[in-house]
Amino acid sequence: MNLELAQLISIVSYGNSYLNSTTEKAPPELSQNQSTFYCVSCVEFVMRNGPKDVPKDVPISKGTLGWFQHLKDNGVKRLHLINVDWSQERPGLPDRCAAFFLGSGNWAILTNGYDGQFVWLPEWKVLKRPKKDGKDSSVMYRGVRLDDEVPTPKETVAGAENALRKALEDIRDFASTELKGMQWHKCFQMALDILDQDEPDLKNFGDMVPDSLALKAKRLIMASEQAWVFGGMGSWNDVGLDGDPVYTKVSNALYKAVCNALGTAATAI
Numbered sequence: 001m002n003l004e005l006a007q008l009i010s011i012v013s014y015g016n017s018y019l020n021s022t023t024e025k026a027p028p029e030l031s032q033n034q035s036t037f038y039c040v041s042c043v044e045f046v047m048r049n050g051p052k053d054v055p056k057d058v059p060i061s062k063g064t065l066g067w068f069q070h071l072k073d074n075g076v077k078r079l080h081l082i083n084v085d086w087s088q089e090r091p092g093l094p095d096r097c098a099a100f101f102l103g104s105g106n107w108a109i110l111t112n113g114y115d116g117q118f119v120w121l122p123e124w125k126v127l128k129r130p131k132k133d134g135k136d137s138s139v140m141y142r143g144v145r146l147d148d149e150v151p152t153p154k155e156t157v158a159g160a161e162n163a164l165r166k167a168l169e170d171i172r173d174f175a176s177t178e179l180k181g182m183q184w185h186k187c188f189q190m191a192l193d194i195l196d197q198d199e200p201d202l203k204n205f206g207d208m209v210p211d212s213l214a215l216k217a218k219r220l221i222m223a224s225e226q227a228w229v230f231g232g233m234g235s236w237n238d239v240g241l242d243g244d245p246v247y248t249k250v251s252n253a254l255y256k257a258v259c260n261a262l263g264t265a266a267t268a269i
Contacts, residue, residue, distance in 0.1 A: 001228045004105045004122060005262065006205050007036040007139070009221065011064060012079045012109060012266040013209040018068050019077060020269050027068035035205045041127065041135035045070075045120070047143040057142060067141070074113035080153050081263035082110045084119070096230045096255035097237050107259070109141070110152065117150070118143040153263065157216050160257075160264035161195060164220070167257035168192050168227060171250040178247070179239060184229075191227040195219060209266070217268040224258045224265070 014028050031043045045067040046057035061067040084106045095106045109120040123140045130136035168188050176185035194200060200222035202208055229236035241247035
């Protein structure tokens with residue numbers, strides 16, 4: 001799975017666990033030892049402020065602890081992982097292809113609080129000089145207040161699972177017919193099998209979500225992780241069928257279903 005997306009899932013799921021806790025506890029600091037921050041030397045949260053022609057970034061926190069506390073103080077009850085439409089900014093580059101490049105994903109965090117609705121956009125940078133501990137990246141999450149509020153996602157875990165199952169079945173059937181010798185159909189069948197498992201286990205980021213996350217939500221994330229085939233050379237994006245309309249249809253449908261499933265599962269409590 002794309003590291004940028006994995007980190008967003010982690011922030012949203014742990015943030016929701018904290019914001020909706022019935023007991024008093026300190027906000028979690030994820031940047032120190034959490035696996036989705038393994039290569040990140042610095043993470044900071046800023047809020048875009050000032051007139052549109054001369055905007056400035058107001059610092060909120062370095063690390064997640066201060067940001068989670070800021071959200072709670074401002075009445076935020078839920079974080080939502082959403083998709084942002086970048087099609088106008090990068091025509092000809094489908095989101096499922098752009099997702100391979102760090103910092104090019106179409107995901108963001110949506111919050112609603114006393115000070116309005118904000119979308120928090122990640123900005124990744126590769127350090128010119130990696131730190132001694134090998135960490136070579138920094139991330140800034142910039143909060144931008146929306147003048148025209150957007151509806152918060154209402155998808156359920158069950159609905160997201162059904163959509164993912166349908167997309168996986170369609171792309172599996174296509175792969176088993178058109179790409180018999182490449183074993184892609186087995187990859188998609190494995191994701192389908194995970195949706196029926198009793199004990200899901202995340203492959204790459206074992207601590208990506210809190211233990212308190214519901215089983216069905218964890219299963220949805222694990223199946224999506226298995227279904228994440230949107231990489232570079234040697235990935236599903238590279239099978240050489242770009243001109244095939246059915247390939248394009250089932251590929252885009254799977255990407256949409258996977259992103260919807262991950263966003264829904266991360267928001268579940």
